[in-house]
Amino acid sequence: MSNTKVSTYRERVEYLIGNSMRFAGLYGTGQGQSVASVFVDQSGKAMLELCEVVDAKVPSIVDIVPAAQWDEREAHDLYGIVFEGHEPLRPLVNHDSRLEKWTVATTGGDVYQVAVGPTHAGIIESGHFRFHVVGDRILHLDTRLFYKHRGLEKASETKDLTSGIEYVKRACMACSVANGLSYAHACEVILGLRPSMELRRVRTILLELERLWNHLNDLAQGCAGVGMAVGNAAFCYLVEQARQINNKVSGHRFLAGSIRVGASSISVDSQELEVLSGLLSEMRTSVESHWRELTFNSSFQDRLQGVGILNREKALKLGIVGPCARASGIIQDARNGCDWLAYDDFQPVLTREGNGDVKSRFEQRIEELWQTFDLLDGLLSRPISPANCDPTGVPAPVGVGIVEGARGQTTCVVESNGASIGRLHLRSASYANWPGVACCSVGNLLPDFPLINKSFELCYACVDR
Amino acid sequence: MFTLIRDLSKVRKLIDLDKPTMRKSLSIRHCDAGSCNGCEHELSLLSSPCYDFQRYGLSIVASPRHADVLLVTGTVTRTMREPLLRAYSSMPEPRKVVALGDCAIDGAVLGDNDIIIGAVEEILPVDLTIRGCPPSPDQVIDGMLELLATLGPK
Numbered sequence: 001m002s003n004t005k006v007s008t009y010r011e012r013v014e015y016l017i018g019n020s021m022r023f024a025g026l027y028g029t030g031q032g033q034s035v036a037s038v039f040v041d042q043s044g045k046a047m048l049e050l051c052e053v054v055d056a057k058v059p060s061i062v063d064i065v066p067a068a069q070w071d072e073r074e075a076h077d078l079y080g081i082v083f084e085g086h087e088p089l090r091p092l093v094n095h096d097s098r099l100e101k102w103t104v105a106t107t108g109g110d111v112y113q114v115a116v117g118p119t120h121a122g123i124i125e126s127g128h129f130r131f132h133v134v135g136d137r138i139l140h141l142d143t144r145l146f147y148k149h150r151g152l153e154k155a156s157e158t159k160d161l162t163s164g165i166e167y168v169k170r171a172c173m174a175c176s177v178a179n180g181l182s183y184a185h186a187c188e189v190i191l192g193l194r195p196s197m198e199l200r201r202v203r204t205i206l207l208e209l210e211r212l213w214n215h216l217n218d219l220a221q222g223c224a225g226v227g228m229a230v231g232n233a234a235f236c237y238l239v240e241q242a243r244q245i246n247n248k249v250s251g252h253r254f255l256a257g258s259i260r261v262g263a264s265s266i267s268v269d270s271q272e273l274e275v276l277s278g279l280l281s282e283m284r285t286s287v288e289s290h291w292r293e294l295t296f297n298s299s300f301q302d303r304l305q306g307v308g309i310l311n312r313e314k315a316l317k318l319g320i321v322g323p324c325a326r327a328s329g330i331i332q333d334a335r336n337g338c339d340w341l342a343y344d345d346f347q348p349v350l351t352r353e354g355n356g357d358v359k360s361r362f363e364q365r366i367e368e369l370w371q372t373f374d375l376l377d378g379l380l381s382r383p384i385s386p387a388n389c390d391p392t393g394v395p396a397p398v399g400v401g402i403v404e405g406a407r408g409q410t411t412c413v414v415e416s417n418g419a420s421i422g423r424l425h426l427r428s429a430s431y432a433n434w435p436g437v438a439c440c441s442v443g444n445l446l447p448d449f450p451l452i453n454k455s456f457e458l459c460y461a462c463v464d465r
Numbered sequence: 466m467f468t469l470i471r472d473l474s475k476v477r478k479l480i481d482l483d484k485p486t487m488r489k490s491l492s493i494r495h496c497d498a499g500s501c502n503g504c505e506h507e508l509s510l511l512s513s514p515c516y517d518f519q520r521y522g523l524s525i526v527a528s529p530r531h532a533d534v535l536l537v538t539g540t541v542t543r544t545m546r547e548p549l550l551r552a553y554s555s556m557p558e559p560r561k562v563v564a565l566g567d568c569a570i571d572g573a574v575l576g577d578n579d580i581i582i583g584a585v586e587e588i589l590p591v592d593l594t595i596r597g598c599p600p601s602p603d604q605v606i607d608g609m610l611e612l613l614a615t616l617g618p619k
Contacts, residue, residue: 095544118548119496121527123508126497126545147544148499151580170575173503173599217506230469236513237476243510253601254503286472293469461502 009051013037013061016049022332023319024402024411025427026061026071028053032079037061037068038400038411038427043337046400048413053081060086067319070435071427078154093146103130103142110134114446118147125460129449136445141438148464156424161187161414162261164421168412172462173254175428177210178405179462180259182412183426185340187261189399190416193389195340202264202387204342205379206255207403208372213242214406215323215365215372216287218457222362223294225451226303234290238283245279248272268384277380284373291366304359308452310440311356320436322408322429324456327364328356334404342379356440358455405429407458428462476514489613490522493563494532496552498585500539503599504566508538516602523609529555534612537589540568541582553589561592561612565605570594 007015017023021039024046029036035058037049051058060083062069072083073092083089090102106113111132118126126147132140156167168183169176181203188195195203216238223231243253250258250266258266268276294300310320315328325332326348333348335341349371351363401412408429415422437456441449497505511518511525518524526532529552541549553562564570564585572583585591595608 118545119529119552123495123505123525124497125500125502125505126548147548148497148539148542149544149580150499150540150542150575152575155575155578167575170501173501174506217509230466230473233512233514234469234473234476236510237473237515240510240513240515254506254599256503256598289468289472293466297466459502461500 008059009049010059010061010064012049013039013064017064021047023065023067024409025413025425026068026075027413027423027425027427028075028079028081029415029423032056032081035075035081036413036425037065037071038413040402040411044334044339044402046402046411048398048400056080057082057084059084062086065319066317067432067435070431093149095144095146102144104132104140106132108134111139127460131441131446131449133446136447138441138444138446138449141441143434143438145434145460146464148461150465152465153424153426156421158417158420160420161190161416164414164424165259165261167424168426169256169259171426171465172428172430172459173256174214174459175210175405175407175410175430175462176254176256177206177259178403178407178410179412179426179428181207181341182401182403182410183414183424184259184261185401185403186399186412186414187401188389189396189401190414191262192392192395193262194392195389196387197342198385199264199387199389200340200342201379202266202384203259205376205384206250206258206266207341207405208375208379209242209246209249210255211368211372211406212376213239213246214457215369216242218365218454219291219362221454221457222304222358222451223300225454226300228297228300231290231294231297231300234286238286238290241279241283245276248276262389264387266384267386270383273380273383277377280373280376280380287366287369301359303448303451304362305357307358307448308440308444308455309355309357310436314439315356315436318435318439319432320408321432322404322406323364323368324361324433324436325408326350327354327360329354332409334402334409338402338404343375346375358451361455408432426462426465428459430458430460431463433458434463473514480515482517482520485521487521487610487613489617490524491534491609491613491616492524492526492532493534493536493609494526494529494552494556495536495538496549498537498539498545498549498569499542499581500566500568504538504569507599507602508536508565508605510602511605513602516606518602518606518609521606521610521613523606523613529553530557532556532560534561534563534609535589536563536565537569537585538565540572541585541588543580543582546582546588549585550588561616562589563593563595563608563612564591565595565608566600567596567598570596
């Protein structure tokens with residue numbers, strides 16, 4: 001953690017960005033006395049840049065780091081911090097204000113608004129979308145989330161580090177392993193613990209199992225997005241299989257509760273292991289066969305190509321993460337170089353013609369599924385036994401955990417106050433990626449929005465917290 | 466396409482789901498009042514080949530105007546209170562409310578009490594609760610059939 005004595009906060013941020021550091025979140029600390037921004041270097045090491053709040057104000061960094069837009073709006077809503085230079089500083093979490101405050105007014109004679117949500121015509125989480133359209137063409141999209149803001153971060157404060165994981169678990173079931181791991185690692189840094197080799201292996205297995213069901217689910221949703229019921233049914237069957245595998249490994253269909261601070265109680269004997277390997281290899285064969293079918297189905301493919309393009313430049317600017325960033329040609333994956341999980345020789349893959357359209361986002365997930373099957377194959381080579389951490393002897397006041405979940409990089413910062421939580425900040429991959437959905441929908445047809453949205457397949461729950 | 470259809474029909478034979486005995490139906494409107502996404506992910510498997518809940522006459526409908534049942538997930542946040550009440554008031558009578566999952570039943574398990582109202586029961590009359598975190602698709606179907614059995618002609 002460095003303070004801003006020598007140069008100003010903005011100069012420091014400019015320096016970090018100029019030296020290939022990536023922005024990974026910004027939040028208000030304590031009672032709003034300061035703002036902390038998280039930056040990550042190429043090897044995945046995180047650092048915090050602090051800026052003191054003076055007269056409820058700090059300089060904004062959105063012109064240097066556009067990806068900080070939502071973070072600054074959130075810190076304003078939750079801590080009353082004004083970010084000078086961030087104009088207009090529209091509300092994000094706060095829902096009390098009038099429409100004009102958070103959305104852009106329509107301009108032009110034939111332009112009208114289409115308001116969708118917060119409740120939706122299907123099984124979808126609650127959130128509001130406001131489209132500006134001419135005919136069927138989208139001119140602008142404002143997304144309004146945080147209907148499900150439950151104040152989990154605030155509620156976790158003063159709880160002890162070990163039980164804090166319950167709050168992170170509640171944030172989102174679909175990302176329970178990724179979020180849980182980022183929290184557990186942050187706590188282990190604080191407590192001066194290093195996971196044993198066996199703990200690294202079991203955690204990596206859990207993380208890859210979470211990626212497996214999520215990617216399969218994304219493909220099922222993709223088929224639903226183009227109205228291809230048979231593809232949806234085929235992939236939904238595989239999602240069910242994956243949940244049953246999760247249940248066999250952890251006793252929970254979503255692997256919830258499998259991540260604990262400092263330890264793991266999961267055990268899988270050689271007999272169970274054989275069953276698992278058999279199921280996974282069967283599943284791989286099915287995915288290969290289904291994907292081949294979809295690849296040669298022209299009515300499916302026609303809907304994907306050239307739709308919802310998020311080019312590399314925009315994706316970098318918005319700080320997009322995970323498969324959606326890689327589909328836009330950005331080689332960035334937090335598994336690469338991660339030295340506290342079992343990703344020894346991991347190299348990220350990129351789909352061949354990744355131009356950032358819906359098609360590349362689905363193809364990217366398929367490429368990653370093969371990687372996940374390979375990783376699981378290697379990791380499940382011997383029975384799993386309960387595992388612990390070893391002490392490093394070097395505790396720290398603050399811990400940062402960075403994990404590549406199914407949707408991309410999740411960052412968790414924990415500031416300790418003795419053995420309890422002083423401040424917990426969870427920035428999930430979905431949080432980073434929502435602005436990308438709004439950005440790449442512009443210029444597309446309104447009927448293609450569900451498909452574009454499904455090609456990101458983001459959570460609302462872990463954004464809202 | 467043919468391979469996909471063939472594979473699916475194999476899967477259906479393999480699963481060999483029971484034939485329903487009741488000849489009734491329920492139209493369900495889902496409303497997420499503050500869930501963690503788990504209930505939604507399980508609900509989205511209801512129409513998959515493993516569960517095929519449509520065979521019981523159960524379906525998720527696109528508007529509360531078409532619905533017999535309001536299926537509520539999650540602990541109710543202050544912000545979702547109004548949309549939830551509006552969905553309920555849009556439904557034609559008779560209407561039923563189902564609280565799905567432990568959060569919807571017990572209310573704020575964890576979270577900031579200033580911004581959470583709590584259990585669905587706090588603001589709506591609940592006719593059925595389905596426990597679980599999240600309830601599995603089987604548990605959801607069992608619950609809905611229990612409700613269905615109490616309705617209409619015997």
